[in-house]
Amino acid sequence: MNIVTKSALGAVLAAASVVAPAVVAPAAAQSNERVAFVNVQAVVVNSTAYQTAQTQRQTTYAAQLQQAETRRAAIQAQLDPLITAFNTARQQPNADQAALQQQAAQIQQIQQNGQNELQQILAPVALSQAYVEEQIREQLGTAIQNAARAQGVTLVISPETILHAEASHNLNEATLAQLNSLLPSAQLVPPDGWLPAEMRAQQEAAAAAQVQAGAQQPATTGR
Template sequence: MKTYLKPLLAAGAALVAVSPIVATPVSAQIVKGIGVVSLPAVVANSNAYKTAETQRPVTYKAQIDQAEARRLAISNQLQPLVTKYNNDQRANPNNASLAQQAAAIQQISQAGQNEIQQLVAPVALSRAYVTEQIEDKLDAAVQNAARKKNIQLILDPSSGAVLYADAAYNITQDVLNELNTLLPSAQLVPPQGWVPREVRQQQAAAAAAQGAAPAAPTQNPPATTGR
């Protein structure tokens, strides 16, 4: 059942763009035992996710405001440099200093982006923490919905495996209801030292690789002979 999470992880960055779930009429004839569910839509429409998206700008207002202020300051710093570069380029495209100007602009811009990313890192970490809490309950939500509707096969259109499915097969709302029951809300602020699942897996793999590496052979001390 964990394989159902793969399409969700691939579409995690677009969760907020998923449109609300819309109920459509049910057809008279369907094949029982088959269901279709959009996992990204379930997550984006879950109470836990929507509540966290509302709370996050308030909880992390200081970091967001600081990042926005720094972005504006960097933009103001770059503006005259870009203006001078454009003017010099129009006046003399072969000016040797153009390359130096472009390099300086690029360096300031890249350093600014890195700085802003550091400022909003807690915000990104919070979103990853909330999403992981939802993912941890998503598998159980799918199984609960499948049992209640007597479904043995579930397809996810976001994986590209389904070209068309009648509305009668859509159990996205059912899975959403189960998820909201299992996880009414999520913790917004990660505990100290928490890292996303992908990072933990990478760390575990690195630790396993180090543990499996053969130890360096030890040299025996030279034998001594008595006289």
């Protein structure tokens, strides 16, 4: 899938203006060009696979979701009196600023620890979300190409580059139909040890750097 950015499109137009006096494309050829746009994120979240996974996740990961909600409520219950006491203390005419700073630091620490704890509880849910989205995006390029060919589109861009477009240039529905055909459903639970593509790339880069560093170590010789 070729994505043309606004800067790249500007460069193409600038180049075309330079050569226009010497080379003029035939009107028939120009009329055969058709541009359309696709909102990738909108297509992903509206796909059947994504929506089905969202529903299934509420059941499959019900234990983690309930645990997180219970823990969130407990953390908030711990914070509420501390926040009330802090607000009351700082409104006093001669408020102890050092004591206020200690109270604020305590509240922030509890909030940070709570956030970390909730992220840990919900880690399997987040991993499932990433797994489903990666499966969808693996088919997205093919879906866009199929939709473009079916409608005679020769250039597909993203909405961020558009200032105005008629509805006929919107390829979202056609792409969504193709994506649903290619991937009616996605696997919800990732296999053991699975990591998102970004983390896999980081691990591979770290491993390659380690191998390279080892190769550059001078060989030791015995005496």
